[in-house]
Amino acid sequence: MFAELNAILNTSPDSFKQGEFILVSDRRADASFLVHHFLSFYLRAGCKVCFLGLAQSFSHYNAVSQRLGVSLTQAKEKGQLLFLEGLKESLDVLLGRTSDTGSRALDFLRDPAVGLRCLYEFVQASVSDSGDGGEGGGGPPVLLVDDLTVLLSLGVSVGSVLDFSHYCHATVCSQLKGNMVMLVRCEGEEDEDEDGDEEGSERLLKGLTHQCSLTLHVQGLPTGFCRDIHGQVEVCWRKTQKDKPPNQKKLFQYKVHDKGASFFARGTSSAVL
Amino acid sequence: MLLELIQGTEGGGLIIIQDSINYSGRHLLMSFINAALKRDEVVHLLAFELHEEDLKHELDHSCFQRLTFHNAFQDPLGWNEQPPFTVHQFITKELDSLLTPTHLSKPVTLVIDSFSWILRHLSPPSVCKTLQRLKKGGAVKTTLGLLHSDMHHRNMVGSICHLATSVVTLVPGHQCHEAVAKTIRRAKSGTISQAEERFSFNEDMSVKVQSQPIQVGAPQTDAGDAEVDPTANLTFNLRLSHQERKAKEKLALPFVFSKEKKSALLHSGPGSGRILYEPDANDDYDQEDPDDDLDI
């Protein structure tokens, strides 16, 4: 959990806005540090978290969360965290083994054309059965996905992913008043080709931007690589807030540290002042 | 023109609001709904991307009962049990049964938020046919739709807009609370009118159009240019008013010779000298390098 980012977004684990869909995206940079931030943030807030870890293994998320001061294994044992390890689960399906033990969440791998209904049903089951106790029963449910681009790599169409995210949005954010964080990763260059029909992460990003309420867009510096400033984050509030009009934007630069990240206004890095 | 469109003075037809990720058109859509409700019309909202709760924050409570909310947000594909409304119900027959049991006396407005779901899951010809049927009349007087134009192929966007009587395209303005709306309206007579207006929202969701409408067809002096104009917020003055220019022209600058003095210098009087020089063969004069020693 990065305190400076909380200050920017005006939230804290004790009080945060509910029903938000936060979209994290990146281009020529790596935004996965923000996923770790939100994971530790919501675990500290006492929410019941459903994490779709598609890109990395559980031990990776666990190791990073240790550095941020949260233990995923404990959260898992308590029942606060429900972790879908995509790498592990997919292997059986990809190797053509039929196992009865695994969940049906990744059944789309057998035929990506059928869509992500199975995955949604997994999410729905895991976020809605908060009644059976666990210690995370206090807060609203939270869904985190790292990352949606992996689904595209596995042959799922952009439309199916958008359907999936819409259903998650309807269930988690609107029905259960919980929050949702999704990561999308884009190609190097923003193509100005105004063709809205191409399959790919660009179109996925656009579609999700229309759905979400807050975007955090991470980019590499336009002037190139720098050791002391790892990139910039554009924060955009898409929905109306209390006193502010919609489409508010703010730009920050950031640097990732061993156990956190610092955010600062443009040009105010400690390395250049 | 945007205000007229919101007020519905023209009456009827298919109105498309085109937006992109840079500026969401949902706010404007809400103003349209608000205005229609205030005119005592019956509004059917077919909401694919909007939850009923969110709507309540935005709309006027007094006229809420005239709004019929069709929840297509919750389950547009029928993945859960008993979907209230699915995408595949967007056909004339289903829509008719949806819209008929209303007060026949009052005009009906159908609002679709947004077309993205419909266009992603239905074939374009069937969508266009349904829209054309809606536009042709029957129960519905006005159909109003939000279209995320950057999400779809430009030909598909084009075909939808081809059917529309009015198209409002939104782009962000250069100040954060402003936006620019490009409106194109086709009158029944066939005349086309266009306008480009800057607008912002009042407290009560109504639209406030900035005083000076931007003339369409005027050379590129619209908002897009003003945005990159570096001279917009200078602390000093680059342009002169008429009076200032006059005052400036009156002023005689130092070292500017008066006409008399100039002519006196140009027409040299008797007794002045001149230098005459004719280069000869020994003069080693290089045209390229007059200083002779620079290494270019």
Add this chain to the structure above:
Amino acid sequence: MAAPMKSVGSSFNATSFQKKTRSKLISIPGTRPSVQNGQLIVSTGVTSLDYLIGGGLAVGTVLLIEEDRYNSYSHMVLKYFMAEGVLCGHELFLASAQDHPDDILQELPAPILDDIASHSPLEGRMQLGGQHASQDAMKIAWRYQNLPKVQTALASSSRFGHYYDISKKMEPEIRQAANCYAFYLPEHPTESSATRSPLIESYSALLQSIQEVIRKGGFDGAAPPSKSRNVLRIGLQSLGSTLWGDDLCCRDNPAHGHALTTFLYGLRALLRSSLSMAVLTIPSHLIQNRAVMGNIIRLCDNAIALESFKGSDRETNPLYKDYHGLLHVRQVPRLNCLLTELPDHKDLAFKLKRKQFTIERLHLPPDLSETVSRVSRGELAGAAAVGTTCGTSSNKHLDF
């Protein structure tokens, strides 16, 4: 390196004192924990490449090498990786659709072994003597003597891995001591599957064969730790080429556009739960679809691209006369940590010498001639700016 870390991870609390628990890590010859984050790493066989990717290739990760146009240097790096495995006593898995893996193994470069043997005792004395001599030598310009020697080649302070002589081939005795599994696609029966999975048959067969080796060889992280554990080095040659039955290279919108990415996902899944690591080469210059290429890179933990000067106009450019090609870092590993130590800058070039493949910081050659004309130097600098755009993409404006 998923499996061993798991046991460690549960044992330490959230303190920064982690060194002690690491000593519990099983020790396997040819591996060592990384200085930066304690990952178990192995050498790629190229010392400066090890340095570039954070000390070495972490167990459980994939290194992608985007091939140069004629696949000469990338193939060389793959052979270095395999040769290093032979010398460390690791087990090997080599898959190819083009050359038979056995043929590739026969061409592994010969190690420079005496160097290693005399390395540790001699080095200390050499250094001492060297320092003494240099102190004597500095009489006039003595202020410079404390300055560190400028080293353009990337290298860490301590040696890891071996050096090789590419003019000689590795002795058959050394080579045959290593246990190698070969996967040669033409010899491998592939049954066409009726499923509608995005994987195509060749990749599916390859994935299955890797999985079998991992399971039978005891590299599985879930297997009970036996006394002698070993690591598996996987080398995959020219994945995505048409010989694998993939149309990624020949079409803009390939029919099997997701076959390779799905395979890479499965490969990542296999590696993360086992003691193995992979180096794969991909002819990326043939892949037209940038979106697919982006997905491929993101599914590999490390990615570098080799851009050879052979056949390009840069071959004759005097600016690059010291190098054989440019090296672009596409992806740095980020495993079990938030942050990876990045190399200082990204303008890198490589050269292949007889005894070493080195990666260096790209710099202008010293200007020794006296009659150099100012104009041509300006042109050179312009060319340099064009050539090294990976680090400094545009100089139009600065951020601070």
